[in-house]
Amino acid sequence: MTVELTEDQSMIVETAGKVGAKFGLDYWRDKDKSKEFPTEAWKAICEAGLCGVALPEACGGSGRGMLDMALIIETLSATGAGSTVGQLFMCNPIFGGVAIVKYGSERMRTELLPKLISGELQFCMALTEPDAGSNTLEMRAYAAPDGNGFRLNGQKIWITNVPESGKMLVVARTMKYSEAARRSDGISIFLIDTGRVGISHARIDKLGTNTLASSTVFFEDVRIEGDELIGTLHNGWPELLDILNAERIATTAGLVGTVDLAIKLATDYARERKVFRGKPISSYQGLQFPLAQAYAEMECARLMNRQAATLFDQGKPFGTQSNIAKLIAAQACSAATERAMQTMGGMGYATEFHVERLWRDCRLFRFAPVSEEMILNYIAVHQLGMMRSY
Known part of the structure; x- marks a missing residue:
């Protein structure tokens, strides 16, 4: 790979720098103090086309790639946002964008990616569990088969951006341990509405990254439709x-x-x-x-x-x-x-x-x-x- 940026990449960095300069250190300090989501900054980032730089042109993105997205995040962080700005991109063009582009259906790409890129729709991912932590394969959230869909029960913790999100990427077991040949078998990924009946969440009081909420999430008999599966059933690991x-x-x-x-x-x-x-x-x-x-x-x-x-x-x-x-x-x-x-x-x-x-x-x-x-x-x-x- 080359270390030197192309002319286009230099222009992207310049654009990110101008956006970041509008929301400098004082803006992020105030948002941290009030524990508010940086709505104005994220809107400006999306309006400048920076959110969708790595996502397909057919869906409103730039189709450029992950390298350009990294350059944008570096620049926004250095102009005042700090490390938490990476979480904004993590939740949206990664958990939403990459997941849909690589493993989602055509319907998801058509309906959801334009809204993600414009900033109209935000995402989160429910993965970590209280009794599993880094040992993800010990997750207990279980989506039981129910007709042409599933019923999800379980708990997740330290989930970023839940209150602001409209869609949640949920990782759960769809096969019981006794039925799986390997520990990594029987894990599936779904993309569901954050506000769906049976989902509740509570914000965790924490030391930093206060501009994005971290939450405990509870699933009580949550209905998941069959076409909300992302990737391969039982083989999502x-x-x-x-x-x-x-x-x-x-x-x-x-x-x-x-x-x-x-x-x-x-x-x-x-x-x-x-x-x-x-x-x-x-x-x-x-x-x-x-x-x-x-x-x-x-x-x-x-x-x-x-x-x-x-x-x-x-x-x-x-x-x-x-x-x-x-x-x-x-x-x-x-x-x-x-x-x-x-x-x-x-x-x-x-x-x-x-x-x-x-x-x-x-x-x-x-x-x-x-x-x-x-x-x-x-x-x-x-x-x-x-x-x-x-």
Whole structure:
């Protein structure tokens, strides 16, 4: 892959930068404080054509690809949104768009993608369960056969964007453990209405990423029609992994942009702040080295993520690259925001200077949407050929 952006990609980045500049640090600080969805920002993103950059032209998208989407998220994050902007793309052009394009019906593509791209319709995905966590194969939500459809019962937790969504991608068992030859058998994916009878949800109070709600979701005898299946009945596990690996790309792009932003805020402050003998604190190596380290790691994560996105666009396996990129980006972002706060001293703790929000938001991504430990497990088994430990 090439590192240099094409002329078209440079124009896309410029457009994203202009949109992001309209909703800078103060906007995102205020939305975080009020725990409000960034309606105005998401509307502007969609109106600029940025939401649908990786989705088919026939449905109103640009048909360009995942790499261009990563560039957009990096830019929006770096202009003030921080890492949570990746969740907006994760929920919509990934959980909604990629899932429908790759595994949905023609009816779903025709009816839903134009609404997604315009911002009229939002999505969420109900996957994680209280008693399963990262061990997704232990999920207990069960969609029992019922005529030409199913009846779903169960519970999910830490589901992003439920209140704003009109459609929910639900992962559930459609085959009981006793009937499955393998643990990964009998898992199916459905796309249903969030407001359907039998679905209830409650918002979780949390440390950061407050602009997007995280919810506990309950399913009580929820009717699912047969044509709401996404992908292959009983064989949704590999299809789910495909969607989740694409999710990593959006997450990483948001983290990379956040490192950019945190370092800029820290270095701008350090150039102006003078403490001993009138010398700017930016001259202290004790402040320089940690930020320089985070910058180096950010650039590595950026390149690996763009490689993953390029492989996705070429229809080639990209899971290893997307997971490695997410691992390094989350660690670099955690370090960069921590050191940016340390650089600013007490002012880094003040909401006025914004870094504390970036720090709170990015902490989530050390263990979500996949934990560091699970990524290391993946690398050990699949890249190093070591024995499975879990």
